[in-house]
Structure formats: structure tokens, C-alpha cells
Amino acid sequence: MEALVIALDDVKFNYTDDVKLSFPRFTLRKGEHCLILGNSGSGKTTLIHMMCGLLRPSSGKVILNGVDIYGLSAKQLDHFRGQNIGLIFQQTHLIRSLTILENLQLARWLAGLKEDREELLLVLQRLKIADKATNYPHQLSQGQAQRAAIARALVNRPMFLIADEPTSSLDDHHAALVLDLLLDQSQNFGASLIIATHDKRVKDQIVNTYQL
Numbered sequence: 001m002e003a004l005v006i007a008l009d010d011v012k013f014n015y016t017d018d019v020k021l022s023f024p025r026f027t028l029r030k031g032e033h034c035l036i037l038g039n040s041g042s043g044k045t046t047l048i049h050m051m052c053g054l055l056r057p058s059s060g061k062v063i064l065n066g067v068d069i070y071g072l073s074a075k076q077l078d079h080f081r082g083q084n085i086g087l088i089f090q091q092t093h094l095i096r097s098l099t100i101l102e103n104l105q106l107a108r109w110l111a112g113l114k115e116d117r118e119e120l121l122l123v124l125q126r127l128k129i130a131d132k133a134t135n136y137p138h139q140l141s142q143g144q145a146q147r148a149a150i151a152r153a154l155v156n157r158p159m160f161l162i163a164d165e166p167t168s169s170l171d172d173h174h175a176a177l178v179l180d181l182l183l184d185q186s187q188n189f190g191a192s193l194i195i196a197t198h199d200k201r202v203k204d205q206i207v208n209t210y211q212l
């Protein structure tokens with residue numbers, strides 16, 4: 001049996017005494033993809049944040065590639081995240097004072113990888129925003145900025161691509177483009193793709209689901 005690349009066991013998160021969330025066991029094997037589904041407020045974003053090392057569970061373990069990530073020091077966890085996880089959020093979190101290309105270069109630098117301008121431009125080209133490489137985030141439309149954020153998540157060739165509603169601000173054409181690219185890149189690098197979404201266009205493409 002192939003090893004699990006993700007296992008969340010008996011994970012709970014308490015925001016307050018009134019808002020206590022608990023999550024069923026979640027596992028994924030290498031190369032498998034999964035959709036996280038659930039109504040608004042069911043805990044999808046909370047789960048994703050715990051899964052990618054941004055939110056320590058109140059109890060339970062998050063094991064990625066055999067590593068108990070909340071057993072790492074803050075510095076080790078930062079490094080692990082930079083090297084292994086590509087994150088795509090609803091808010092793009094691009095750095096406003098840097099151009100799109102510089103945002104990608106920074107992501108590579110932070111992960112300790114060498115800068116490769118040609119490769120970065122290629123990713124932008126595939127997402128149809130190469131002409132925006134030297135623009136600043138505020139000069140892009142929302143959909144373009146979303147694609148730039150996806151480019152940034154891909155440049156480190158992460159083992160895990162974790163996305164919270166990656167297609168919500170995109171029209172059909174660009175949603176298909178982005179989903180193809182995410183599936184393609186995951187395939188190329190043997191990465192696991194995890195998407196929290198309400199988007200029916202995504203639901204049609206990934207069969208494996210985790211219902212909250």
C-alpha cells in the first residue's frame with residue numbers, strides 16, 4: 001500500500017468556547033487530489049490553514065510527508081512550508097511594492113532555490129500574464145492577480161498545492177485554464193492538489209472529496 005502523504009488525525013480547533021470545530025480523519029496518498037467541500041462556516045478555511053502550517057490545532061496531529069509539522073520549531077516550519085507547500089488563497093497576498101516577477105523571485109529565494117528568470121516567465125506565460133511581469137499587483141485585474149498568486153505558488157514546485165477557492169474570481173475560460181494548470185503541474189511533479197471550493201466547475205474535475 002502506498003504511503004500517506006497527508007494524515008490529519010482527530011484534529012480539533014477551538015476559536016472560542018462556543019465555536020469548537022472537530023474534523024474527521026483526512027488522508028491522502030501520493031499523487032492523489034482532493035476537494036474539501038462544506039457549507040459556508042463549516043471550517044474549510046480553518047482546515048486548510050491547519051493543513052499548511054499556518055494554524056496550530058487545539059489538539060490532534062497534522063502529518064505531511066511523514067513530518068509532524070507542529071512538532072517543528074517555528075523556523076523549521078517556515079522552511080518546510082517554503083519548500084513543500086504552494087498556497088493559493090482567496091486574497092492574493094502579493095507584495096504591493098514588488099512587481100509580479102519580483103514576487104515570484106522572492107518566493108523562490110525564500111525557499112532557498114536559485115532564481116531562474118526564464119522558468120518564472122514560462123509559468124507566467126502559461127497563465128497568460130507574461131505581459132504583466134513588470135507590473136505591480138495593483139495594476140492587474142482581480143483575475144490576473146489571482147493567476148499571479150497561482151504562479152507564485154507553483155514556482156517552488158511544491159509537493160502540496162493547497163488552494164482556498166482558487167477559481168471563485170475567474171470567468172469560465174480562465175477558471176478552466178487555472179484548473180488545467182493546477183492539475184497539470186500536480187501531475188508533472190507528483191504533487192497533491194487540495195482545493196476547498198464551492199465552484200461546480202471544479203467539482204466536475206476532481207472525484208475525491210472530503211465533506212465537512
Ligand SMILES: Nc1ncnc2c1ncn2[C@@H]1O[C@H](COP(=O)(O)OP(=O)(O)OP(=O)(O)O)[C@@H](O)[C@H]1O
Pocket residue numbers: 015016019038039040041042043044045046047
Ligand atoms: N477568528 C475567529 N473567531 C471566532 N470564530 C471564528 C473565527 N474564524 C472563523 N470562525 C468561525 O469558525 C467557523 C469556520 O470558519 P471557516 O472560515 O473555517 O469556514 P469556511 O467553511 O471556510 O467558510 P466559507 O465557505 O464561508 O469561507 C465559522 O463558524 C466561523 O464563524
